[in-house]
Amino acid sequence: MPELPEVEGVVxxxxxxxxGKLIKSVDVSPTIIHSKENGKEAIxxxxxxxxxxxxxxxxxxxxxxxxxxxxxxxxxxxxxxxFLLVSHLGMSGAWFYVRSLDDIMEEKFKKHSHxxxxxxxxxxxxxxxxxxxxELRLLETEADYPPLLLMAPEPFNKGALDHYLNMSLxxxxxxxxxxxxxxxxHVVSGCGNIxxxxxxxxLRIHPARKVKRISKERKIQLFHExxxxxxxxxxxxxSTISDYRSINGGAGTMQHRLQMYSKKNCPICxxxxxxxxxxxxxxxxxxxxxx
DNA sequence: CACACTCCCCGGTTGC
DNA sequence: TGCAACCGGGGAGTG
Ligand SMILES: [Zn+2]
Numbered sequence: 001m002p003e004l005p006e007v008e009g010v011v012x013x014x015x016x017x018x019x020g021k022l023i024k025s026v027d028v029s030p031t032i033i034h035s036k037e038n039g040k041e042a043i044x045x046x047x048x049x050x051x052x053x054x055x056x057x058x059x060x061x062x063x064x065x066x067x068x069x070x071x072x073x074x075x076x077x078x079x080x081x082x083f084l085l086v087s088h089l090g091m092s093g094a095w096f097y098v099r100s101l102d103d104i105m106e107e108k109f110k111k112h113s114h115x116x117x118x119x120x121x122x123x124x125x126x127x128x129x130x131x132x133x134x135e136l137r138l139l140e141t142e143a144d145y146p147p148l149l150l151m152a153p154e155p156f157n158k159g160a161l162d163h164y165l166n167m168s169l170x171x172x173x174x175x176x177x178x179x180x181x182x183x184x185x186h187v188v189s190g191c192g193n194i195x196x197x198x199x200x201x202x203l204r205i206h207p208a209r210k211v212k213r214i215s216k217e218r219k220i221q222l223f224h225e226x227x228x229x230x231x232x233x234x235x236x237x238x239s240t241i242s243d244y245r246s247i248n249g250g251a252g253t254m255q256h257r258l259q260m261y262s263k264k265n266c267p268i269c270x271x272x273x274x275x276x277x278x279x280x281x282x283x284x285x286x287x288x289x290x291x
Numbered sequence: 292c293a294c295a296c297t298c299c300c301c302g303g304t305t306g307c
Numbered sequence: 308t309g310c311a312a313c314c315g316g317g318g319a320g321t322g
Contacts, residue, residue: 001315001316035300040299040300041299041300042300042301069316088316088317090300090301090315090316090317091301091314091315091316092301092302092303108302108303112302129301130301130302130303131300131301131302131303131314131315132300132301132302133300133301133315133316133317135317147317147318171293171294172293172294172295183316185316185317192315192316193315193316242303242304243303280314280315280316281314281315281316282314282315
């Protein structure tokens with residue numbers, strides 16, 4: 001599952017190879033066309049296939065950046081007008097920069113290639129998504145899709161800590177489990193199940209502890225731990241678990257450094273770890289070490 | 292208006 | 308070998 005570090009890895013992989021490319025045409029898989037015809041918002045969101053497909057040709061990719069778990073492709077058309085192609089990888093999305101679809105080595109991704117941006121006959125960027133939880137949106141600005149404006153600041157930016165502390169005092173959050181709180185994209189950008197699990201374990205905080213039962217000092221420590229874990233993961237290329245792939249199917253090594261996520265035994269005391277569903281997500285923790 | 296709750300989107304994986 | 312249940316990021320809809 002791509003979280004902030006994994007998306008950062010994808011963006012760093014994309015930047016040198018597709019910045020400056022001019023989109024000549026766009027292919028959409030029959031599967032997606034079929035779903036869209038049945039009224040489903042399959043991958044291509046907020047637009048029908050035809051308008052998405054006809055809008056992109058003639059646009060150039062001028063810049064690529066990560067914002068939370070989203071990839072922003074900044075585009076410019078021939079008249080110099082700016083657009084934003086926003087990509088979220090969902091559970092199983094991946095980008096492949098290839099000469100042809102056959103260059104996608106893993107069959108399960110090749111089989112689920114859904115959107116192809118063609119730059120030339122043998123030069124293309126392919127979006128593959130096994131479970132189709134990902135999304136692509138063509139906007140003029142972020143404001144065209146208001147949820148983007150509600151995302152928490154980037155965790156590495158000044159202001160992110162204060163934002164998080166302020167949110168922790170709101171009625172809607174004070175009774176929430178701390179794990180649900182830090183995984184909420186309106187509170188912290190880009191922290192999903194893996195890194196929330198790690199940060200809480202590293203600080204010995206029980207994932208179900210209520211937000212209001214954590215001191216300000218402890219909350220500050222936790223925020224800094226989340227940042228530290230995210231940075232460590234970025235340095236290690238992210239965690240390659242199940243369907244996450246970096247660009248062109250590459251793998252990270254952070255999964256080998258995880259202490260608690262998907263572990264059977266606690267690395268501190270050796271007792272079997274516990275599992276609890278918090279906010280609909282499986283949460284692994286040590287019942288002895290985490291309070 | 293704020294909040295709580297449910298549903299949906301999928302297919303690989305798991306378990307009976 | 309078959310098949311149903313399970314899982315999950317995050318928006319949208321309902322009450
Ligand atoms: Zn322990």
